[in-house]
Amino acid sequence: xxxxxxxxxxxxxxxxxxxxxxxxxxxxxxxxxxxxxxxxxxxxxxxxxxxxxxxxxxxxxxxxxxxxxxxxxxxxxxxxxxxxxxxxxxxxxxxxxxxxxxxxxxxxxxxxxxxxxxxxxxxxxxxxxxxxxxxxxxxxxxxxxxxxxxxxxxxxxxxxxxxxxxxxxxxxxxxxxxxxxxxxxxxxxxxxxxxxxxxxxxxxxxxxxxxxxxxxxxxxxxxxxxxxxxxxxxxxxxxxxxxxxxxxxxxxxxxxxxxxxxxxxxxxxxxxxxxxxxxxxxxxxxxxxxxxxxxxxxxxxxxxxxxxxxxxxxxxxxxxxxxxxxxxxxxxxxxxxxxxxxxxxxxxxxxxxxxxxxxxxxxxxxxxxxxxxxxxxxxxxxxxxxxxxxxxxxxxxxxxxxxxxxxxxx
Numbered sequence: 001x002x003x004x005x006x007x008x009x010x011x012x013x014x015x016x017x018x019x020x021x022x023x024x025x026x027x028x029x030x031x032x033x034x035x036x037x038x039x040x041x042x043x044x045x046x047x048x049x050x051x052x053x054x055x056x057x058x059x060x061x062x063x064x065x066x067x068x069x070x071x072x073x074x075x076x077x078x079x080x081x082x083x084x085x086x087x088x089x090x091x092x093x094x095x096x097x098x099x100x101x102x103x104x105x106x107x108x109x110x111x112x113x114x115x116x117x118x119x120x121x122x123x124x125x126x127x128x129x130x131x132x133x134x135x136x137x138x139x140x141x142x143x144x145x146x147x148x149x150x151x152x153x154x155x156x157x158x159x160x161x162x163x164x165x166x167x168x169x170x171x172x173x174x175x176x177x178x179x180x181x182x183x184x185x186x187x188x189x190x191x192x193x194x195x196x197x198x199x200x201x202x203x204x205x206x207x208x209x210x211x212x213x214x215x216x217x218x219x220x221x222x223x224x225x226x227x228x229x230x231x232x233x234x235x236x237x238x239x240x241x242x243x244x245x246x247x248x249x250x251x252x253x254x255x256x257x258x259x260x261x262x263x264x265x266x267x268x269x270x271x272x273x274x275x276x277x278x279x280x281x282x283x284x285x286x287x288x289x290x291x292x293x294x295x296x297x298x299x300x301x302x303x304x305x306x307x308x309x310x311x312x313x314x315x316x317x318x319x320x321x322x323x324x325x326x327x328x329x330x331x332x333x334x335x336x337x338x339x340x341x342x343x344x345x346x347x348x349x350x351x352x353x354x355x356x357x358x359x360x361x362x363x364x365x366x367x368x369x370x371x372x373x374x375x376x377x378x379x380x381x382x383x384x385x386x387x388x389x390x391x392x393x394x395x396x397x398x399x400x401x402x403x404x405x406x407x408x409x410x
Contacts, residue, residue, distance in 0.1 A: 003028050005103070006032070007106055010107050011270065012271070030097055031074070038059055041060050082241055104253065105268070105270045107238055108236060111234045112233070121211050125230050145166070146169045146229075150233045157321075159171055163199055168201065170224055172204070172224070186345075187359055190324075198321075203224070237273070247266070248262040273285070275291065278311065284315075295310055317329075326361050327359075328359050329358055329374055330356050330357025331357045355373040355378070
């Protein structure tokens, strides 16, 4: 029988476990988790701060998931080395776990710039895990002034989570707009206005360069006093385990469409990897929950001797702040179709007869149809795209395509 080791305990790990069990019902699966909790949905940590959920309801699978899947789980342990010669992984307590196949699903870690004086700040936090959230919760009260460095998704979700629990929130970013990695100036302005209407303050085109206890010196020369500091500058893929043993890495661990690394019997999945972005035709880190699960499932199936490929990854974001919903997918290249109001926006990008990407703000219903067009690379001359521009609807497909996509008599 095989001995599987899954390093990590996030969504990609769940996909891997379920992929293994779809082929191999009996062999041993060992999961090594740095965190002390069953797998949970990390995007929900801001809702915990808002008292909209609790740790139990944040679970990604039921409490009996590991038992049903026949997994042994090592909580609060870290893999520090993979030995390819002796085929075992070494834990931080010295224990060694043998494997026949291993999946690295180590995710990403916060990037902390080397700010001068950061060590003088007592209450400083990241915002990626439940433990980060619990620590931040203990450090704030109704009189707290919070400074968040980073106006990306993590920083803005943290701001939303905190807004009713503290006195003030200031978000700074060297970029000139919020969500600069996925939105241009016009799109970002809609989101920023909505956040400001809910009490969030911004210092954009400016960032902290030095700290002295509870005082931030900004690049512009301004100073900002705070009681708690959240660093949300960005994340980096955890590639060390593969890099240290000579595996191929770039910004993430390089994998093929079977999720195999360059090393025999070692697979990788999730936010620690670079997958093939079909909208660009190149490899890149796609740190997205659906991709993580599908990559993990593909890895698991192949580890167990099955045959599965995952080659339809695209960048996607589905987010919301104070009731304003935003969805983006693909890349923003080619000809642009736009509908816009003060609080809503739709942009569709087409090139070479294909839908390449979209941005939806405010009205995001049925965005999955647009996503499917991108992922399946559906030729636009096979659908009524003029209708599809106005509203994402199955009616825009020919009757033959509707039967293929949706089945039945349509």
